[in-house]
Amino acid sequence: MLSIILLSVFGIVLLYLGFLKSRAVLLPAxxxxxxxxxxxxxxxxxxxxxYFGDMLLISNTAILFTSIVLISxxxxxxxxxxxxxxxxxxxxxxxxxxxxxxxxxxMMIAYENLxxxxxxxxxxxxxxxxxTGSDKRNLRSNEAALKYFLMGSFATGIMLFGMALLYxxxxxxxxxxxxxxxxxxxxxxxxxxxxxxxxxxxxMLFKVSAxxxxxxxxxxxxxxPTLFTAFMSTVVKTAGFAALLQLLSVAFGAIYGxxxxxxxxxxxLTLLIxxxxxAYQDSFKRMMAYSxxxxxxxxxxxxxxxxxxxxxxxxxxxxxxSVATIAAFxxxxxxxxxxxxxxxxxxxxxxFNGLSRQNPLLAFILAVSMxxxxxxxxxxxxxxKFMVFSAxxxxxxxxxxxxxxxxxAVGIYYYFRVVIAMYFREGSSTYIQVAPFYRFVLIAATAIxxxxxxxxxxxxxxx
Amino acid sequence: xxxxxxxxxxxxxxxxxxxxxxxQAKQIAFLGAxxxxxxxxxxxFSFVPDATSQFAFDYPWIAAGxxxxxxxxxxxxxxxxxxxxxxxxxIILSAFRHTYERPAVxxxxxxxxxxxxxxxxxxxxxFLFYLYFEAxxxxxxxxxxxxxxxxxxxxxFKFFVYTIFGSLFMLVALVYLYFKTxxxxxxxxxxxxxxxxxxxxxxxxxxxxxxxFIAFAIKMPVFPFHTWQPDTYVESPTPAxxxxxxxxxxxxxxxxxxxxxxxxxxxxxxxxxxxxxLSVIGIVYGAIIAIRQRDIKRLIxxxxxxxxxxxxAGVFSQTSYGIQGALVQMLAHxxxxxxxxxxxxxxxxxxxxRLLDQMGGITRYTxxxxxxxxxxxxxxxxxxxxxxxxxEFLLLAGVFEYNNILGAVAGLTIIFGAVYMxxxxxxxxxGKTTEITTGFKDVSGxxxxxxxxxxxxVFWIGLVPNxxxxxxxxxxxxxxxFIK
Numbered sequence: 001m002l003s004i005i006l007l008s009v010f011g012i013v014l015l016y017l018g019f020l021k022s023r024a025v026l027l028p029a030x031x032x033x034x035x036x037x038x039x040x041x042x043x044x045x046x047x048x049x050x051y052f053g054d055m056l057l058i059s060n061t062a063i064l065f066t067s068i069v070l071i072s073x074x075x076x077x078x079x080x081x082x083x084x085x086x087x088x089x090x091x092x093x094x095x096x097x098x099x100x101x102x103x104x105x106x107m108m109i110a111y112e113n114l115x116x117x118x119x120x121x122x123x124x125x126x127x128x129x130x131x132t133g134s135d136k137r138n139l140r141s142n143e144a145a146l147k148y149f150l151m152g153s154f155a156t157g158i159m160l161f162g163m164a165l166l167y168x169x170x171x172x173x174x175x176x177x178x179x180x181x182x183x184x185x186x187x188x189x190x191x192x193x194x195x196x197x198x199x200x201x202x203x204m205l206f207k208v209s210a211x212x213x214x215x216x217x218x219x220x221x222x223x224x225p226t227l228f229t230a231f232m233s234t235v236v237k238t239a240g241f242a243a244l245l246q247l248l249s250v251a252f253g254a255i256y257g258x259x260x261x262x263x264x265x266x267x268x269l270t271l272l273i274x275x276x277x278x279a280y281q282d283s284f285k286r287m288m289a290y291s292x293x294x295x296x297x298x299x300x301x302x303x304x305x306x307x308x309x310x311x312x313x314x315x316x317x318x319x320x321x322s323v324a325t326i327a328a329f330x331x332x333x334x335x336x337x338x339x340x341x342x343x344x345x346x347x348x349x350x351x352f353n354g355l356s357r358q359n360p361l362l363a364f365i366l367a368v369s370m371x372x373x374x375x376x377x378x379x380x381x382x383x384x385k386f387m388v389f390s391a392x393x394x395x396x397x398x399x400x401x402x403x404x405x406x407x408x409a410v411g412i413y414y415y416f417r418v419v420i421a422m423y424f425r426e427g428s429s430t431y432i433q434v435a436p437f438y439r440f441v442l443i444a445a446t447a448i449x450x451x452x453x454x455x456x457x458x459x460x461x462x463x
Numbered sequence: 464x465x466x467x468x469x470x471x472x473x474x475x476x477x478x479x480x481x482x483x484x485x486x487q488a489k490q491i492a493f494l495g496a497x498x499x500x501x502x503x504x505x506x507x508f509s510f511v512p513d514a515t516s517q518f519a520f521d522y523p524w525i526a527a528g529x530x531x532x533x534x535x536x537x538x539x540x541x542x543x544x545x546x547x548x549x550x551x552x553x554i555i556l557s558a559f560r561h562t563y564e565r566p567a568v569x570x571x572x573x574x575x576x577x578x579x580x581x582x583x584x585x586x587x588x589x590f591l592f593y594l595y596f597e598a599x600x601x602x603x604x605x606x607x608x609x610x611x612x613x614x615x616x617x618x619x620f621k622f623f624v625y626t627i628f629g630s631l632f633m634l635v636a637l638v639y640l641y642f643k644t645x646x647x648x649x650x651x652x653x654x655x656x657x658x659x660x661x662x663x664x665x666x667x668x669x670x671x672x673x674x675x676f677i678a679f680a681i682k683m684p685v686f687p688f689h690t691w692q693p694d695t696y697v698e699s700p701t702p703a704x705x706x707x708x709x710x711x712x713x714x715x716x717x718x719x720x721x722x723x724x725x726x727x728x729x730x731x732x733x734x735x736x737x738x739x740x741l742s743v744i745g746i747v748y749g750a751i752i753a754i755r756q757r758d759i760k761r762l763i764x765x766x767x768x769x770x771x772x773x774x775x776a777g778v779f780s781q782t783s784y785g786i787q788g789a790l791v792q793m794l795a796h797x798x799x800x801x802x803x804x805x806x807x808x809x810x811x812x813x814x815x816x817r818l819l820d821q822m823g824g825i826t827r828y829t830x831x832x833x834x835x836x837x838x839x840x841x842x843x844x845x846x847x848x849x850x851x852x853x854x855e856f857l858l859l860a861g862v863f864e865y866n867n868i869l870g871a872v873a874g875l876t877i878i879f880g881a882v883y884m885x886x887x888x889x890x891x892x893x894g895k896t897t898e899i900t901t902g903f904k905d906v907s908g909x910x911x912x913x914x915x916x917x918x919x920x921v922f923w924i925g926l927v928p929n930x931x932x933x934x935x936x937x938x939x940x941x942x943x944x945f946i947k
Contacts, residue, residue: 371601376601378594378598389635390642393642402635405634406628408631409628412623412624412627416620416623424615455524455525456525457523457525
């Protein structure tokens with residue numbers, strides 16, 4: 001709650017800081033604001049308050065998801081030093097929009113009322129449409145923004161329609177009231193409710209880019225400036241899954257039998273499409289887009305097998321995925337820029353050729369991220385997959401699990417193409433420069449990945 | 464505490480090698496491996512021959528302590544710990560004759576590999592086992608793919624994806640088993656011994672059997688999962704090949720003994736015959752291909768494939784003979800195959816070819832090499848009084864006890880083995896001297912120091928097999944109780 005207020009105020013402050021002549025103050029100020037919000041969040045640890053006329057519930061799970069969002073945002077902002085040098089960029093606006101979008105994300109995480117969810121989704125989405133198109137001179141960025149905007153508003157519309165139907169059935173937007181209505185109906189709730197559940201699910205699944213609602217993802221991720229792609233693929237995904245978890249476990253827990261088959265089918269489809277298409281990409285950035293679809297698939301397993309394990313699994317998985325993804329995009333950003341091709345950053349696998357010789361540290365960090373995304377033991381990603389698989393086994397969903405295992409093997413294939421390019425192929429011999437603070441952030445991300453890989457218990461104790 | 468130091472020391476040594484780097488890298492790595500040999504030697508000589516897990520430690524680790532960081536050495540692990548401890552310094556010493564690019568990384572990876580292998584062989588928690596099982600793949604992959612031959616990238620990539628793919632099935636099986644267990648506090652347990660006590664239905668046993676079997680069969684490899692093996696062995700730099708053939712392939716056999724047999728005995732009853740038939744096909748198939756090979760490294764690779772088939776068949780026979788034989792044969796085969804690959808490396812680097820038909824008459828210049836080669840070769844073809852004989856005899860006895868016909872077919876391995884090994888020796892060492900073998904330099908001092916311990920082991924195991932068998936017997940008897 002405090003975080004929401006702080007971030008809103010800081011966002012406005014940042015807009016005014018943009019009037020200053022020196023842009024140098026913006027980056028540290030934003031980082032400081034995010035840290036403050038992170039700290040403020042933990043003031044409410046173990047307290048569980050309701051706010052805004054019972055529309056927002058700050059629980060421990062909400063605080064953990066919020067922290068993941070804030071940590072991701074911190075890292076993305078920390079990697080954004082380039083904006084300060086770019087004449088065409090407007091860093092103050094970017095940072096302010098980022099902070100506002102986090103407010104939206106927190107509302108999606110902690111909502112107790114569907115109206116709050118809708119407002120949160122809109123705040124986050126509109127911010128993303130703007131940031132996607134922020135590279136104004138780049139045609140692809142414009143195209144991506146338009147595409148994202150059109151399809152995104154359509155999906156939001158569907159979701160709103162679903163919420164209206166839910167209201168029609170239950171007479172309330174509050175999650176606990178909907179739950180109460182389902183309990184009262186004794187297994188025979190009105191058809192409106194079922195329609196409403198499906199439409200809301202479609203809207204949310206679009207936001208987390210699950211198949212078959214994923215078609216916007218590769219184009220938008222590729223067109224958007226890399227930094228905002230990193231933000232989108234981590235913050236939006238974490239918030240989206242937190243929202244789904246809240247919706248399904250609190251409001252619709254009693255009609256699990258109705259929605260789990262739908263969700264399981266979508267999970268299977270997402271895993272297949274995400275992984276198989278990723279294997280065919282030549283562009284690293286596009287591969288990461290499909291990889292984000294495939295990870296949405298793994299996270300969906302945790303939801304389709306909703307149970308005691310799910311919450312922990314989703315929190316851990318989101319953290320592991322976010323940290324590794326941001327590190328990967330961070331490295332893509334420097335490498336692609338310094339290996340420009342035809343005046344444009346080179347996003348393909350070949351840009352990474354021989355990186356282990358020109359900058360062993362970067363190569364190591366990217367290798368660890370890839371191992372983590374591929375779910376190799378001793379990295380955080382392994383335990384994320386482990387927990388999700390555990391949830392599925394607990395529910396006896398063996399077929400989904402077999403599919404997920406097969407797709408993990410496909411995942412190893414495309415993640416390791418980068419490792420091979422970096423370590424075993426010859427490339428240009430120019431040294432890749434990295435600023436010290438930038439390097440520090442990347443090292444911190446790697447440290448989190450490895451420490452959580454060795455002692456996942458550290459984090460589990462918080463749950 | 465001994466086990467803990469065995470597990471952690473190689474990692475420390477590897478970090479030291481990386482920190483110091485440069486020209487001293489190989490000396491430090493060698494010293495580190497010697498200390499580790501001392502530790503495992505101490506475990507060997509102070510081991511009390513009973514069925515318990517000794518020098519054990521046990522710390523809570525994950526999920527409120529139901530997954531534990533726990534390891535120890537029992538009769539089944541002991542010989543493999545000794546094998547890993549013994550071979551690693553020899554492998555490092557054998558690499559001294561080459562200069563590798565970035566030596567610090569190269570030797571550090573070997574030591575990391577050793578740490579992971581030790582972990583596999585001592586883990587007492589199923590997830591710890593899995594973790595080490597996978598972790599071992601990463602150093603060997605980088606060793607093979609960075610310092611290997613021309614085709615290395617494609618070949619090692621296949622190896623990597625193939626083996627990880629297999630072990631993912633094992634992961635699913637382990638998670639499933641984990642949720643089947645329950646302890647007093649309503650928690651689950653992943654201790655391997657707790658998994659032994661589960662009661663599983665026949666369908667469950669069948670599924671889990673296959674999940675485990677695929678994982679271990681790819682690792683060993685058993686026919687028809689072997690297609691990654693010959694290419695990977697040939698393309699890897701020799702030290703990596705030695706690690707792969709000498710130690711890593713034993714992870715599969717060990718996994719079958721440690722997990723598969725005692726956890727799903729009924730599954731083995733139902734499907735064991737299929738597994739043995741596949742293994743026996745592998746024995747004959749590998750041997751026939753080995754006979755036709757012209758490339759020495761490839762010949763030894765196929766011979767290794769054939770030998771491991773016999774170990775798998777013996778283990779799946781679920782007899783005391785078979786399992787004991789497999790344990791001794793793993794030790795013996797590790798010693799022999801490392802020696803053979805070293806001979807191949809010496810010949811190949813001095814003649815610049817690996818093709819048999821371009822060699823000949825080497826023996827005229829190399830009295831020492833001839834003797835070492837002969838001793839290792841006799842061990843490989845299982846001549847009585849050498850190490851190969853003890854293991855293969857017990858293994859065959861086990862397979863015979865299971866089924867006479869399969870036993871007879873598996874017995875062909877001894878005949879075929881003699882054919883391809885003696886052909887190798889004859890073509891390379893005897894016959895007319897060719898242009899490239901003229902003036903072949905005999906083994907040097909440091910090269911001898913690799914051969915001498917290996918040759919001692921060949922005779923030690925061959926002459927006094929009981930000093931090894933008596934250590935494994937109680938543990939195997941205990942294991943058989945779960946199986947029956």
